[in-house]
Amino acid sequence: ETGVTQTPRHLVMGMTNKKSLKCEQHLGHNAMYWYKQSAKKPLELMFVYSLEERVENNSVPSRFSPECPNSSHLFLHLHTLQPEDSALYLCASSQGTGKNTEAFFGQGTRLTVV
């Protein structure tokens, strides 16, 4: 079991639904990330939080809304998604966001939008 835990592992949702992905890290890190992994594409960075503040938003549509209530928890709130948003969503954490950053990943949430 990794130090980064994501729930749920699988999620199927309709385009009009609202759902949330949860990530929790037990590594004492102070930075957390959301990545999207689509088929045949490299991982795409979505959001970065450092010390509970959002420090990066990589032009992600507003139907994805992150929340970081504390340094151990990260959420991704989803609403009115499109079928092309179906992907594996990965959470990661690191100790800081500097040049010695080493990222640790969760197991991912496989999201299917129908």
Place this chain on the structure above:
Amino acid sequence: KQEVTQIPAALSVPEGENLVLNCSFTDSAIYNLQWFRQDPGKGLTSLLLIQSSQREQTSGRLNASLDKSSGRSTLYIAASQPGDSATYLCAGLNSGGSNYKLTFGKGTLLTVNP
């Protein structure tokens, strides 16, 4: 903008063979390079991290090298086993303004046949 390329996209070898996976990057100003393993539908497991000041790192049957001047990294797997079958991803860390960013390749899908 950093671009990371992994060749080959897929590789199939018989058990026991030594093999090399390749990773190239366009921006040599990386601070570190990480190799990850990803099993189907799962998250990323960190294998090795090479700092920019290092030339290689070893862990068990794995050896990763880094040549910044040529923009290349290799992952050497000795005496491959069927359990090594997975997708292997490399990622380079570069400065991205106030934060440092990991840029991923698309990965190499490795199959080790018994």
